[in-house]
Amino acid sequence: MAQAMLKDSRMTLVFETGLNEKGEPIFKGKSYANVRKEATADQLHQAATALGGLSAYPLSSVERTDNHDII
Secondary structure, three states: OOOOOEEEEEEEEEEEEEEOOOEEEEEEEEEEEOOOOOOOOHHHHHHHHHHOOOOOEEEEEEOOOOEEEEE
């Protein structure tokens, strides 16, 4: 039976940087690689809130991307 082995993890902070000509929000992301594989959602949220506070733009969302090797 195949198994998924967690290879690496990345956290992306998504900021709302303004509005386009139609009045729709514009989003930009900043990614951080080498996130600890064991990090919980609460730990990532705390880190994202701290990092987001350093930005001039409001933090819209936080995303985690896990890459797995299937063996």
